[in-house]
Amino acid sequence: EIAQCLVGSEMCIRDRSILVAVSGGADSVCLLHVLNQIKTSNNFKIYAAHLNHQIRGDEANRDEEYVKKLCSEFGVECFTEHADIPKMALEHGMTEEEAGRAARYNFFQRICKENDINYIATAHNKNDQAETVLMRVIRGSGLSGLRGIKYKREDGVIRPLLDITRADIEKYLSLIHISEPTRH
Numbered sequence: 419e420i421a422q423c424l425v426g427s428e429m430c431i432r433d434r435s436i437l438v439a440v441s442g443g444a445d446s447v448c449l450l451h452v453l454n455q456i457k458t459s460n461n462f463k464i465y466a467a468h469l470n471h472q473i474r475g476d477e478a479n480r481d482e483e484y485v486k487k488l489c490s491e492f493g494v495e496c497f498t499e500h501a502d503i504p505k506m507a508l509e510h511g512m513t514e515e516e517a518g519r520a521a522r523y524n525f526f527q528r529i530c531k532e533n534d535i536n537y538i539a540t541a542h543n544k545n546d547q548a549e550t551v552l553m554r555v556i557r558g559s560g561l562s563g564l565r566g567i568k569y570k571r572e573d574g575v576i577r578p579l580l581d582i583t584r585a586d587i588e589k590y591l592s593l594i595h596i597s598e599p600t601r602h
Contacts, residue, residue, distance in 0.1 A: 434536040442481035445541035
């Protein structure tokens with residue numbers, strides 16, 4: 419089911435290259451694994467990228483090491499970088515969440531430009547979609563908020579897991595015996 423969503427008509431990833439944003443959490447690990455499984459039969463190349471936000475100390479470093487190890491096992495080239503998100507947030511008058519998001523997308527876009535990569539795949543799922551719509555409605559965005567997260571943005575960001583629930587992602591990872599770094 420997950421693989422079918424990934425190769426749906428809206429994604430159009432055939433004959434392309436994809437940078438997978440991998441935090442080390444269940445959603446991004448699932449996305450990386452599934453894309454790695456179907457890349458040959460669907461004729462696309464994948465890379466991975468992990469940004470260490472330097473917020474959670476040793477735990478963040480473990481996440482980074484886990485992502486590197488997983489990519490090595492999968493034979494996927496992995497780009498990593500560190501960013502002092504708390505400092506960035508202070509300097510730019512942003513929340514850490516806003517600063518982290520900006521740093522991640524800047525990093526991903528730079529990697530894509532330097533390596534001629536077509537898409538950035540993020541692991542937003544059906545649960546994220548519902549949460550986004552609810553938050554937009556609460557904030558008073560009106561009908562535009564009901565649209566939620568787009569499957570594919572004009573800037574090349576794709577969200578292949580939007581039709582998959584978090585429960586299905588966790589079930590998938592359990593079936594293939596992959597766990598998150600904090601569960602090792």
